[in-house]
Amino acid sequence: MSAPRTALSLTPAALRALTEEGRAPRLLDVRTPGEFRTVHxxxxYNVPLHTLREHRAELLSHLDEDVVLVCRSGQRAREAEQALGQAGLPGLRVLEGGMNAWEAAGAPVERGAERWDMERQVRLVAGSIVLTTGLVGLLVPGAHLIGTAVGAGLTYAALSNSCAMGVLLSKLPYNRGPRTDLRTVIAELRSAS
Incomplete structure (x- = not known):
């Protein structure tokens, strides 16, 4: 059994230096359209992770190894790197620390309308459920068990590095934004070659 591949990473400082030298690699941002519109x-180029996975064969012929994958913290970008690597494009790089690190380094960004990121939304919903069921539990025996179930779900989410609540919240209109038109992205990638 072979060892799992680890994505090559590029620090925000190194990416910024390449950009300032005019040698910027192509950047594929695999976050949701809503996250991308907020700051990128x-x-x-915005190619959400689910779109990238679904259409990786189509994207493959328009990409080369001079691509850096970007997400909020690096997790989704590593998943995108694995998906593209399995499809035949090895050696892609991931922005170390994602947009969080890029912004913390004071690197340039384009901003849109401010919106809450998914992690903050999950904390609000989970906290509200636990608070409400805890208070209702004072009057309705057993209601606190709903909060206990949410706590168990959050524990599982942390251990498995997945989040069902985040997936559900991402389907809300607030988080979706306009769908990524793959033909437009491919045309932009082609014209940038």
Missing amino acids: IPGA
């Missing part, structure tokens, strides 16, 4: 690196 100038010149990045």
